[in-house]
Amino acid sequence: MTSITPVELKARHSKIAKKNVWLSRSLILPALVFGIVLTQIPFLVTIYFSMLRWNLLMPGQIGFAWFKNYETVFTSGDLIPSLAATVGITTAAVLLSLACGLIFALLLDRKFRGQALARTLVITPFLIMPAAASLIWKYSMFDTGIGVINWAVTSLGFQPIAWSTDYPMATVIIVLTWQFTPFMMLILLAGLQSQSKEVLEAASVDGAGPIRTFQWMTLPHLRQYIEISVLLGTIMLLQVFDPVAIMTKGTGGTKTLAYLLYERAFIGLDVGQAAAYGVVTVVLTLIVATIALKTLFKVFMAGGNR
Amino acid sequence: MKKLKASLLTTLTWLLVLGFFFPVGWMFLNSFKSENDAASIVPKIFFNVDLASFQRLSERGMGDYLLHSLASSVSSTILVILLAVPAAYALSIRPIKKVQDALSFFISTRFMPAAASILPLYMIFKTLHILDNISALTLVYAAMNLPIAVWMMRSFFSEVPHEIVEAAQIDGANFRTEITRVVLPIVIPGIAAVALICFIFSWNEYFLATLLTSNNAKTTPPFLASFVDGRGLFLSVLSAASTVAALPVMIAGWVAQKQLVRGLAMGAVK
Numbered sequence: 001m002t003s004i005t006p007v008e009l010k011a012r013h014s015k016i017a018k019k020n021v022w023l024s025r026s027l028i029l030p031a032l033v034f035g036i037v038l039t040q041i042p043f044l045v046t047i048y049f050s051m052l053r054w055n056l057l058m059p060g061q062i063g064f065a066w067f068k069n070y071e072t073v074f075t076s077g078d079l080i081p082s083l084a085a086t087v088g089i090t091t092a093a094v095l096l097s098l099a100c101g102l103i104f105a106l107l108l109d110r111k112f113r114g115q116a117l118a119r120t121l122v123i124t125p126f127l128i129m130p131a132a133a134s135l136i137w138k139y140s141m142f143d144t145g146i147g148v149i150n151w152a153v154t155s156l157g158f159q160p161i162a163w164s165t166d167y168p169m170a171t172v173i174i175v176l177t178w179q180f181t182p183f184m185m186l187i188l189l190a191g192l193q194s195q196s197k198e199v200l201e202a203a204s205v206d207g208a209g210p211i212r213t214f215q216w217m218t219l220p221h222l223r224q225y226i227e228i229s230v231l232l233g234t235i236m237l238l239q240v241f242d243p244v245a246i247m248t249k250g251t252g253g254t255k256t257l258a259y260l261l262y263e264r265a266f267i268g269l270d271v272g273q274a275a276a277y278g279v280v281t282v283v284l285t286l287i288v289a290t291i292a293l294k295t296l297f298k299v300f301m302a303g304g305n306r
Numbered sequence: 307m308k309k310l311k312a313s314l315l316t317t318l319t320w321l322l323v324l325g326f327f328f329p330v331g332w333m334f335l336n337s338f339k340s341e342n343d344a345a346s347i348v349p350k351i352f353f354n355v356d357l358a359s360f361q362r363l364s365e366r367g368m369g370d371y372l373l374h375s376l377a378s379s380v381s382s383t384i385l386v387i388l389l390a391v392p393a394a395y396a397l398s399i400r401p402i403k404k405v406q407d408a409l410s411f412f413i414s415t416r417f418m419p420a421a422a423s424i425l426p427l428y429m430i431f432k433t434l435h436i437l438d439n440i441s442a443l444t445l446v447y448a449a450m451n452l453p454i455a456v457w458m459m460r461s462f463f464s465e466v467p468h469e470i471v472e473a474a475q476i477d478g479a480n481f482r483t484e485i486t487r488v489v490l491p492i493v494i495p496g497i498a499a500v501a502l503i504c505f506i507f508s509w510n511e512y513f514l515a516t517l518l519t520s521n522n523a524k525t526t527p528p529f530l531a532s533f534v535d536g537r538g539l540f541l542s543v544l545s546a547a548s549t550v551a552a553l554p555v556m557i558a559g560w561v562a563q564k565q566l567v568r569g570l571a572m573g574a575v576k
Contacts (some may be wrong), residue, residue: 023481024396031393031452035412038449042423042430049425104322112316120560121327127559128330129510131527132548136333139541146345146541148332178329186567239419241513246531258513261421266517275425282422 043282049275056269069276078260079277083284086256088169090237093176094230100177101184101229108185109192119189126182134246137175138164168252175243180236184229191225192218238285257281330552336545344542359546368529368547375525375551377440379508382447386455386504387497389448394459399471399489412453420450420514428517438522446514451504458503458569462496463489499569502562506555526551 053065073079108119125133141149142163150160163171195218203213241258248254250263261281265274324331336344340356393412427446431437466489474488512527519525530551533544559566 027392027396031389031412031456034389035449035452038427038445039423042426045426046422104326107315107319107322110315110319112312112319114320118319118323120563121323123559123563123566124327124330124556127506127556128552129527129530129548129555131510131512131530132333132552133329135530135533135544136329136548139544140332140336141329146347148328148349151347151349178326181326190567239421239513242527245512245516258419258421262513262517265425271425278419278421278425281419285419 046275046278049271050279052272052275054271056271065272069272070280072273073276073280078255079280081253082255082257082260085169085253086238086240086258087288089172089176089240089254089256090234092173093180093237093240094233096173096177097180097184097233098226098230100181101188102226104181104185105188105192108189122185123182125178126180126186128179130179130242131246133179134175134243137171137178137243138247142171164247165252168248168254171247172240172243172254175247176237176240180233184233187225187229187232188222191222195221234288238288257284333545333548336542337549338546339542341539341542344545345539356542359543360550362543363547363550368526368550371524371526371529372550374440374519374523375509375527378443378447378523378525379505381440381444382451382508383501383504385444385448386451387501389452390455390459390500391497393456394463395485395489397456398460398463399466399468412456420446424514424517431518437518438520438524440523442518443515443523443525446518447508447511450511450514451507454507455500455504458500459493459496462493462500465496466492495565496569499562499565502558502565503569506559509555 050069051064051066052062053068054062104122108115108122112118139146141147142161144150144160144162147163149163154160161167200213200217203217208216239258240256241262244250244254244256244259245262250256250259255263257277258281261274261277264270264277268274332349335351335353337359338355338357339350339353340358343350343353343356424446427442428437431439431442436442470488471484474484510527511525512531515525516528516531519528530544530547533540533547
């Protein structure tokens with residue numbers, strides 16, 4: 001390359017900058033348009049639907065119902081239990097899988113024989129198809145006749161437990177915890193491995209015991225990883241549907257918002273009412289998620305920002 | 307003393323790991339049993355290998371469902387990558403004003419439950435006659451995975467040193483050279499990780515598949531769920547079906563563990 005004067009360099013810079021703005025916009029546009037067409041516009045249509053009196057069983061009687069559907073949603077008494085089920089299942093599953101994930105992350109961070117194999121086995125539940133996981137747990141683990149867990153329970157001299165009918169909430173939470181523990185473990189393990197070994201060694205030379213080292217050094221270091229894994233886990237679990245649909249069919253206080261909506265729309269065939277449930281679900285989820293998003297962006301801005 | 311403690315800890319670790327993995331291992335074993343052995347009240351660890359269950363799967367037409375799953379997952383993953391890579395590139399290497407706005411918009415769409423948009427989409431697909439069609443699934447899966455893909459891709463792109471890109475631009479490298487020679491070689495592993503994660507999410511998806519497909523495009527998860535109403539003994543054939551359905555993703559995940567961890571952790575922390 002021939003040498004260039006500072007003036008020329010500046011000119012090139014500004015030319016590039018102009019080109020960059022145009023280019024950036026055209027690069028981001030397809031994704032933006034796709035997202036808007038498939039998620040935002042349909043949401044607006046859902047709001048419109050929610051104002052309609054529209055039952056698929058009575059196709060001739062479509063008309064405006066205004067806020068009638070919302071009245072039904074709030075007075076039918078289904079919403080609060082559903083919200084409670086969603087929040088309860090999400091909270092329990094997030095906290096339990098975080099705890100289990102942290103234990104596995106700490107255990108797998110050590111060097112030992114077969115470490116790689118052990119890690120591979122632990123991440124498997126996250127990879128397995130959730131529908132398959134629910135079915136396997138329901139029949140081969142929890143079943144009163146042929147389930148392994150009940151075989152163990154009866155071998156110890158207790159009565160078999162009808163898990164999915166007597167303890168539906170616990171059943172769903174156990175399966176979700178099993179599925180999300182690897183996810184939490186992976187993020188926390190990445191956090192543990194990014195911890196500086198020298199600092200830890202220095203702490204141990206200075207006579208800090210493992211518990212104090214964990215409490216004062218590892219835990220603060222893991223904080224942002226814990227926050228992130230909780231937030232991502234919450235996003236995914238708030239929309240939980242599979243184990244509810246497969247194991248309990250929404251009985252015994254496990255009817256989450258996602259399942260309630262499914263029931264209304266595709267079993268009840270009432271489009272207007274289902275749309276109203278959809279809108280309310282979105283608003284409630286957004287309230288929960290906004291709190292999460294705020295924390296997320298705080299971490300996000302502090303992190304890899306150019 | 308220290309050695310003893312270490313080996314105790316290792317034993318404990320393995321006990322927990324094996325206990326945690328047990329349901330998967332048990333599914334594996336059950337799929338190779340006869341229905342009678344699988345339904346035994348006292349769990350059978352030793353048994354005669356019986357492949358009848360796998361045969362019954364092909365009789366029930368599982369091959370078609372697997373193909374539908376494969377088609378919708380692969381096509382939606384390709385679509386997501388085609389959309390997400392340029393967007394993430396623009397967001398991180400050529401940041402424009404209000405980058406954060408665009409980014410938070412992308413992420414917020416992931417917070418929006420499928421509930422928000424599924425009814426109108428259902429109606430539109432019905433009108434367009436693409437209900438129960440792979441293309442409908444492809445579109446909704448792409449929309450579902452796009453936010454997460456953009457988010458993760460952005461963090462991989464921010465690993466590309468800014469100076470290198472700038473130097474290439476000053477040297478008069480055109481856009482194509484900049485992409486193919488400078489940026490792509492650095493982010494290819496990242497793209498692979500994101501593609502893998504999108505594939506897994508699509509392959510495993512159940513809710514939208516139940517709603518949008520019935521016969522012609524039914525994917526594997528709804529097929530599995532149809533076992534719920536199964537009469538008689540079905541544990542072995544159910545285990546076989548679950549094993550076959552889970553195996554592709556399990557193997558891909560095992561092989562690409564490093565990329566998977568990177569994708570999740572990077573998207574998360576950076």
